[in-house]
Amino acid sequence: MFLLKEVSYKDILTIKNLHIPKQKITCIVGESGSGKTTLLRLLNRLTSYDSGEIFYQNQLIKDIDPVELRRNVVMLPQTPAIFSGTIKDNLLIGLKFSEKTMPTDQQLGDMLKLVHLKKDLDQDAEKLSGGEKQRVALGRVILMQPEVLLLDEPSSALDEETEHTIIEALVNYSKENKKTLIMVTHSTKLASEFADEIIKIKEGQFLRKEEVSK
Numbered sequence: 563m564f565l566l567k568e569v570s571y572k573d574i575l576t577i578k579n580l581h582i583p584k585q586k587i588t589c590i591v592g593e594s595g596s597g598k599t600t601l602l603r604l605l606n607r608l609t610s611y612d613s614g615e616i617f618y619q620n621q622l623i624k625d626i627d628p629v630e631l632r633r634n635v636v637m638l639p640q641t642p643a644i645f646s647g648t649i650k651d652n653l654l655i656g657l658k659f660s661e662k663t664m665p666t667d668q669q670l671g672d673m674l675k676l677v678h679l680k681k682d683l684d685q686d687a688e689k690l691s692g693g694e695k696q697r698v699a700l701g702r703v704i705l706m707q708p709e710v711l712l713l714d715e716p717s718s719a720l721d722e723e724t725e726h727t728i729i730e731a732l733v734n735y736s737k738e739n740k741k742t743l744i745m746v747t748h749s750t751k752l753a754s755e756f757a758d759e760i761i762k763i764k765e766g767q768f769l770r771k772e773e774v775s776k
């Protein structure tokens with residue numbers, strides 16, 4: 563799905579050769595400051611690399627219209643934005659400028675179930691806890707139904723049990739819907755349980771990739 567060749571960005575990240583497969587779960591692990599977020603941002607051109615090439619579906623990403631690319635490759639940042647309004651408003655905001663049909667309240671309720679949030683759609687989103695906001699934002703990007711989900715520590719504000727439940731639901735959703743999931747995680751335990759492949763980054767260098775046998 564993605565192929566990176568001799569990619570470098572400032573003195574922050576250098577990747578000689580990396581393939582990220584389609585419709586698989588790929589986890590990116592590494593120490594704080596090693597360049598994990600930078601790698602995700604390169605994949606949907608939120609950050610532009612200085613040299614080398616990145617291909618998405620065999621097409622140079624520099625040749626793809628960035629708006630079009632970001633419609634297919636959606637990133638959930640580490641600290642996602644929550645806007646004033648209800649949970650429903652916040653779930654729908656990612657779809658506002660898309661041509662996709664708006665989900666019904668029933669479908670939005672199902673999304674809340676997927677992200678294990680026991681709240682009503684008309685509740686004030688700004689009053690939610692950090693971990694609840696994170697799950698609303700996760701629901702928002704899933705509703706956009708992109709080909710590729712780039713998730714930067716999607717469960718960092720959750721307790722261990724909720725984290726496991728959410729990641730499991732997310733992985734099942736991705737497999738059932740043939741999505742490509744690329745996720746930064748601090749948890750090597752979660753990575754080895756759920757990932758098909760694990761990318762290890764150290765001090766701005768792609769260290770190695772492990773295929774996880776299940």
Ligand SMILES: Nc1ncnc2c1ncn2[C@@H]1O[C@H](COP(=O)(O)OP(=O)(O)OP(=O)(O)O)[C@@H](O)[C@H]1O
Nearest residue numbers: 572574592593594595596597598599600601640746
């Ligand atoms: N635009 C930028 N300009 C200068 N330095 C940057 C920029 N973006 C990131 N950095 C630096 O690059 C390094 C890698 O940052 P990055 O956010 O990719 O790390 P990370 O592995 O995601 O870290 P964490 O696990 O703490 O989120 C850090 O030292 C950071 O300060």
